[in-house]
Structures are given as structure tokens and as C-alpha cells.
Amino acid sequence: MTTMISWVLAVLLVLPMPIETSRRDPPPLRTTGEGFVFVDDAGPRVGDGRLRTYRLEVEPATGVDPRIFTAIGERILNDQRGWTGTGRWALQRVRRRADIRVVLATPETVDRLCAQAGLRTVGKLSCWNGRFAALNVHRWRRGARGFVGSLRTYRRYVLNHEVGHGLGYGHRACPRKGRRAPVMQQQTLATRPCRANGWPTLDP
DSSP states (O other): OHHHHHHHHHHHHHSOOOOOOOOOOOOOEEEOTTSOEEESSOOOOBOSSEEEEEEEEEOGGGOOOHHHHHHHHHHHHHSTTSGGGSSSEEEEEOSSSOSEEEEEEOHHHHHHHHHTTTOOOTTTOOEEOSSEEEEEHHHHHHOOTTOOSOHHHHHHHHHHHHHHHHTTOOOOOOOSTTSBOOTTSOTTTOOTTSBOOOOGGGOO
């Protein structure tokens, strides 16, 4: 019996001890005064340049999950091929007082927000109105007829393009047939004669 107890104790000593794990609840969602929903937490500062903060918001009428949009949007904006890789800008997602509020919204809401800056988006375009980078959910889901490229590339383009306006950049033209389009080219209208491009650091 003593031998059996000793054997059991020896086995227990070499077995790995169970590790207690805790399931972290997802961060809560909050609603802005305009009725847009955002994930109520913050992300890391990315990049070595001048800091600009942003928040990713969703209009509930779009049917888009705010957490999914936040995950996609933050991944794009933190990518070193984006504005944080230019050496001029650092970006950080925040909960309050964002310099740039990115909102994914219905065409009607985008039109209303853009009209505040005197811009006509006619239910089809996105814009920067001086406060909001307003993204048309139809374009986010389907891309655009004039954009010759994948939906993934289009999403990278439209987010980086409108945030680019928020950083102070204006529109650019296609420099030459066959080159990558500058991210500040209005690629929703037409990528050609350039090639589709969603990254600022890949500008020609």
C-alpha cells in the first residue's frame, strides 16, 4: 500500500499543473450623441510621427457589427504600409476626443454629413467633412464600379483615403498609365489608367 501511494505521488509531481484561465469579456459598446456605436476601449499608439487620434464608429442602420468593423479598420490603419509607415504620422484609436471620427454609415447619413462641408456624395461616395471620415456602407460592402481591384483593396483604399484627408492631404491624379494609383487619387470614380492601390507607402 505504501508503495502504491508513493507511486501516485511521484506521478502527480511530474504531471503539469492545471492553469487557471479567465475569459476576458469583450469591451462594451457605447453610443454617441448622433446615434453611432463604437467599441469603448483604446488601441496602441502606432508609428513614430506626429500623433493623430481616431475612433471607429458604425451607424446601427447599416447592420454592420461595430466590433468587426473596428477590428478591420484598426488593422488597416495600424499597417506599416499605411500612414503610420510613412514616418510622418502616428495613429491611435481612442475612446474620447478623437481628431478623426471614422463612421461607417448609410448613404443617406453620409450625404447629410458631407453636405455639412458643401460636398455632394449623391448616395454613392464617401467624404471627409472636417470632423468625420464618412464611409458609405454600400461601397464598403460592394466596392465601386470604377475601382478595378479586389474588395479588400478597396476597403484599404477608401479608409486610408478619407483618413488621409483628415491628415491634411488633397486629391492627386494618376501620374502615368500602368503605375500604382496614389491613395489620394479618387479611385472610387476610376483607378485607370493607374492600378488600384490602398496603401500610402506604395504611392508612385
